[in-house]
Amino acid sequence: MYLNRRTALKLTGAGMLGAMTPGLSFGKKEEIIIGHNSNQYKVRMNWGMLDAGQNPVNNCHEMVEDAKGRIILLTDETKNNVLIYDKSGKLLESWGNSYPGAHGLTIGGDGSDQFLLIADNTRSQVVKTDLKGNVIFKIDYPKETGKYDYPKQFVPTETAIDPNNGDIYVVDGYGLNYVIVYDQHGKYLRHFGGKGPADEQFNCNHGVLFDTRKGQKDTLLITSRQDNCWKRFTREGTYVESIDMPGSFICRPVLRNNNLYGAVYRSTSEANEFSGYIQIVDKKNKVVSTPGGSQPSYKNGKLEEQKKQDPMSVFMHPHDVYVDVDENIYVAQWASKKTYPIKLERV
Structure with a gap:
């Protein structure tokens, strides 16, 4: 049963609940604090809340930040596919009514030349737009690969932009699981991967990121x-290694400084509507904090299986995170009863 914050405090008391749940505690005025070690966060449940009659959301899929410091949210609600917030959670702008399968959101370019890549898995397209929503070009299903017979086999979930030359990497996470590479103008270049059990294959390649941290040589991190x-x-598509997170159905990797962040929409042991937590991975590829989940523990160098550990039910299927310059985390959620994003304020 869902135990909301007010009910939980009434039934158990803040001190008892915090004692029962490592990684969850209360600060001043009964603030909820989640996370582990040096990565702990105050929960701001109402950060992105808006008037649902004016600016509704359905599934809140992904978030990015533009050069002006605005937080851009992508939802598959066609009354306003894109909601643009300031850091306080105030709505600044909204647009978009033609993306029923809006799923992946990537920002590229610099300054006034920034653009968005929207992966729409209903339209079977990736669409490049400016920050006002004007379409620049579209990438249709990759028939050039010889792997796709018709458009609906292509169900793109995410994109990444090569920081060296602007090439676009598209992952087909809900389709045939290929990674398809295009130049900056949308011209097909090559592909790799596909669905399967081998190291170089995927089982839902849901997200993709260029890892630009020192020592990684601009390698790609791709979700399976x-x-x-x-x-x-x-x-070029050569497999290097895996970062295993047993028990965690992790979505796309997000980079801030030397840490990687990812939303987990559910764990192996729990698949109810209040599932999910956040993973924080350091530069050594070790999980150092799991806000909303069990404390990360390693045995013989391997991460032990993790699960949700949050009686306050802060999360409902986290789908993506954005991490700002102050290392605050903004959480967009899928199948969450049309709720708005949550902010986790770094302690």
């Missing part, structure tokens, strides 16, 4: 969500 891991590849 049903395998509970991220996989590292060269930009």
Whole structure:
């Protein structure tokens, strides 16, 4: 049963609940604090809440930040596919009514030349727009690969932009699980991967990121969500390693400084509507904090299986995170009863 914050405090008391749940505590004025070690956060449940009659959301899929410091949210609600907030959670702008399968959101370019890549898995397209929503070009299903017979086989979930030359990497997470590479103008270049059990294949390649941290040589991190891991590849498509997160159905990797962040929409042991937590991975590929989940523990160098550990039910299927310059985390959620994003304020 869902135990909301007010009910939980009434039934158990803040001190008892915090004692029962490592990684969850209360600060001043009964603030909820989640996370582990040095990565702990105050929960701001109402950060992105708006008037649902004016600016509704359905599934809140992904978030990015533009050069002006605005937080851009993508939802598959066609009354306003894109909601643009300031850091306080105030709505600044909204647009978009033609993306019924809006799923992946990537920002590229610099300054006034910034643009968005929207992966729409209903339209079977990736669409490049400016920050006002004007369409620049579209990428249709990749028939050039010889792997796709018709458009609906292509169900793109995410994109990444090569920081060196602007090439676009598209992951087909809900389709045939290929990674398809295009130049900056949308011209097909190559592909790799596909669905399967081998190291170089995927089982729901849901997200993709260029890892630009020192020592990674601009490698790609690509989700294999049903395998509970991220996989590292060269930009040409050669498999390098896996970052295993047993029990965690992890979504796309997000980079801030030397840490990787990812939303887990559910764990292996729990698949109810109040599932999910956040993973924080350090530069050594070790999970150091799991806000909303069990404390990360390693045995013989391997991460032990994790699960949700949050009686306050802060999360409902986290789908993506954005991490700002102050390392605050903004959480967009899927199948969450049309709720708005949550902010986790770094302690």
